Amino acid sequence: MDAAVLPAETLRAMVEAASDGMFVTDAAFRIDWVNDAACAMLGRSPAQLVGTTIAALLDPEELARAPLRRHDLLAGRATMTTRTFVLPDGERRILEVSATRIAGDRLLGLARDVTAQRRMTAQLTQADRLASLGTLAAGVAHEINNPLTYVLLHLDALAALAGASTSPLAPEVADHAATATSGVRRVAAIVRDLRAFSRGGDDDLGPVDVHGALELALSTAGHELRHRAMVERRYREVPTVLASEGRLAQIFVNLLINAAQALPDGQPDDHRVVVATTATGGEVHVAITDTGTGIDEAHRRRIFEPFFTTRSVGVGTGLGLSICHGLVVALGGRIDVDTAPGRGSTFTVTLPAFVAATAAPPAPAPAPTAAAAARRLRLLFVDDEPAIGQVVARAFADTHEVVLAASGGDARELLARDPDFDVVVCDLVMPGIGGLQLHAWLRQAHPALAARLVFVSGGRIGDGGDAATALADQPVLDKPFTLDALEAAIAAIAVAPRR
Numbered sequence: 001m002d003a004a005v006l007p008a009e010t011l012r013a014m015v016e017a018a019s020d021g022m023f024v025t026d027a028a029f030r031i032d033w034v035n036d037a038a039c040a041m042l043g044r045s046p047a048q049l050v051g052t053t054i055a056a057l058l059d060p061e062e063l064a065r066a067p068l069r070r071h072d073l074l075a076g077r078a079t080m081t082t083r084t085f086v087l088p089d090g091e092r093r094i095l096e097v098s099a100t101r102i103a104g105d106r107l108l109g110l111a112r113d114v115t116a117q118r119r120m121t122a123q124l125t126q127a128d129r130l131a132s133l134g135t136l137a138a139g140v141a142h143e144i145n146n147p148l149t150y151v152l153l154h155l156d157a158l159a160a161l162a163g164a165s166t167s168p169l170a171p172e173v174a175d176h177a178a179t180a181t182s183g184v185r186r187v188a189a190i191v192r193d194l195r196a197f198s199r200g201g202d203d204d205l206g207p208v209d210v211h212g213a214l215e216l217a218l219s220t221a222g223h224e225l226r227h228r229a230m231v232e233r234r235y236r237e238v239p240t241v242l243a244s245e246g247r248l249a250q251i252f253v254n255l256l257i258n259a260a261q262a263l264p265d266g267q268p269d270d271h272r273v274v275v276a277t278t279a280t281g282g283e284v285h286v287a288i289t290d291t292g293t294g295i296d297e298a299h300r301r302r303i304f305e306p307f308f309t310t311r312s313v314g315v316g317t318g319l320g321l322s323i324c325h326g327l328v329v330a331l332g333g334r335i336d337v338d339t340a341p342g343r344g345s346t347f348t349v350t351l352p353a354f355v356a357a358t359a360a361p362p363a364p365a366p367a368p369t370a371a372a373a374a375r376r377l378r379l380l381f382v383d384d385e386p387a388i389g390q391v392v393a394r395a396f397a398d399t400h401e402v403v404l405a406a407s408g409g410d411a412r413e414l415l416a417r418d419p420d421f422d423v424v425v426c427d428l429v430m431p432g433i434g435g436l437q438l439h440a441w442l443r444q445a446h447p448a449l450a451a452r453l454v455f456v457s458g459g460r461i462g463d464g465g466d467a468a469t470a471l472a473d474q475p476v477l478d479k480p481f482t483l484d485a486l487e488a489a490i491a492a493i494a495v496a497p498r499r
C-alpha cells in the first residue's frame with residue numbers, strides 16, 4: 001500500500017469518527033453530504049440536511065446582517081466565520097465554521113461548536129461589567145450622601161426656624177424648605193436604590209419587605225416595561241421574608257425583564273404585567289404575570305437550565321432564570337411557572353415568611369422618657385465631612401453640647417484625654433481610622449461608652465468580616481438623616497442599659 005494514499009474506507013471511517021462537524025455543499029451552499037458530528041450539532045438527520053441550504057439553518061436576523069459570501073471561497077481562499085444556527089426546537093448553537101473550496105465548485109465546511117465558550121465569555125464580560133458598575137454605584141452613592149445629608153439637615157433647621165418665627169415671610173420660607181426637602185428625598189431614594197444594587201450578592205440577610213424590593217425592581221426594569229405593558233400592582237398585606245433587599249430585587253428584575261421581552265414593543269395599551277403578592281400558611285408569594293408569548297412544553301422543561309435561551313446571541317445569556325432559581329432556593333423558597341403558548345406566563349416566587357427568633361427576644365429598649373429626651377447630653381460627633389458636624393452642632397446648640405471630631409484619629413485622641421461623653425455618633429467609613437476601628441478601640445478603653453455609640457452610614461463600603469458583630473450591637477443611622485431621626489437615636493441610646 002502506498003503510504004501517502006489511504007483506502008477509501010479508512011478515509012470514510014476517519015470522517016465519521018471526527019468530532020468536528022463536516023459538510024460538503026455546492027457553490028450555492030446547498031448541502032450534498034454531512035457527517036454524524038454535523039448532524040448532532042444541528043439536531044437533524046442526514047436526510048433532513050442533504051438538499052437544504054446552509055442559509056436555511058441560520059439565525060435569520062444574523063443572516064440579514066451578514067449574508068453568506070461565496071466570492072472568496074470560489075476564488076480558492078479559505079474563510080473562517082462564526083455563525084448562529086437554529087435547531088428545530090428553537091435552540092441556538094454557535095458554530096465556528098472554516099470553509100474551503102474542494103474539487104470543482106464544491107465547498108467543504110468544518111464546524112466546531114463554540115456555544116458554551118461564547119456564552120461563558122459573554123457572561124464573564126457581563127459579570128465583570130456589573131461588578132465594576134456596582135463599585136462605581138456604591139462610590140457615587142457614598143459621595144452623594146454626605147452633601148445630601150447636610151443639605152437635608154440645613155433644610156430641616158430652616159423649616160424649624162420658619163416654624164418658630166413670627167416674620168410674615170415665615171410661611172413662604174417654610175414652603176420653600178418643604179419643596180426642597182421633597183426633592184432631596186427623591187435624590188436620597190435614588191441613592192438608596194444604587195446602594196441596594198451594589199450590594200446585590202452579599203449575604204447580609206435580614207427581614208425584608210417584599211413590596212420595597214418589588215418597587216426597587218420595578219423602577220429598575222421600568223425602562224424595559226414602559227413601552228410594552230401597563231404595570232398593575234395587586235399588593236396584599238404580607239409578612240416580611242428573610243432575605244437581602246438587593247438579592248430579592250435582583251430576582252424580580254430578572255422576572256420583570258423576561259416578562260417585558262415576551263411582549264411586543266410599542267403596544268403598551270394591549271398588554272399587562274401584573275405584580276401580585278399574597279401570603280398563605282407561613283409563606284409569601286410574589287407572582288409576576290405577563291400577557292406575552294408564553295412558553296411551550298418542550299422549552300418549559302428547560303428554562304431553569306443555565307445557558308438555555310431562545311434569544312439571539314448578545315440579547316440573552318440564558319442565565320437569568322437559573323440565577324433566580326439559585327437565589328430563591330438559597331433563601332429556602334421555590335419558583336413555579338404557569339404558562340400557555342399565546343396566553344402568557346406567571347412566575348411565582350414563594351418564600352418562607354420571616355419569623356423572629358423565639359429564643360428570649362431582647363427586652364424592648366425602654367422608650368426614651370421625657371426626662372431622658374429633655375436631658376442635656378454631651379455628644380461627640382465624628383465625621384470626616386465637616387459640614388455635617390457643623391449643622392448638627394448648630395441645630396443642637398440649645399439642647400445638647402456637641403463636640404466635633406473630623407477623623408477617627410482625632411476622636412481617639414480626644415476620647416483618650418476626655419471620655420466624659422453621654423453618646424458618640426460616628427461615621428462608619430472615614431479615611432484612616434474608620435467607625436468600626438474606633439468602636440473596637442472604645443470597647444477596650446471605655447466599654448460603657450462603646451455601648452452608647454451610634455453609627456451613621458453613607459453606604460457601607462468595605463465593611464470587614466467583624467463589621468456584622470459591631471453593627472449588630474450598635475444602631476446604624478443611614479445618611480441622609482433628619483435632625484429628628486438623629487435626636488431619636490441619641491435619646492434611645494442614652495437611656496440604653498450600660499453594658
Ligand SMILES: Nc1ncnc2c1ncn2[C@@H]1O[C@H](COP(=O)(O)OP(=O)(O)OP(=O)(O)O)[C@@H](O)[C@H]1O
Pocket residue numbers: 254258259262290292293294295299303304308309310311315316317318319320321322345
Ligand atoms: N415571561 C416569559 N415569557 C416567555 N418566555 C420566557 C419568559 N421567561 C423566560 N422565558 C424563556 O426562558 C428562557 C430562559 O430565560 P432566562 O431568563 O434564563 O434567560 P434569557 O432571558 O434568555 O437570558 P438572560 O436572562 O440571561 O438575559 C428565555 O430565553 C425564554 O425563552
Ligand SMILES: [Mg+2]
Pocket residue numbers: 254257258316319320321
Ligand atoms: Mg432573562
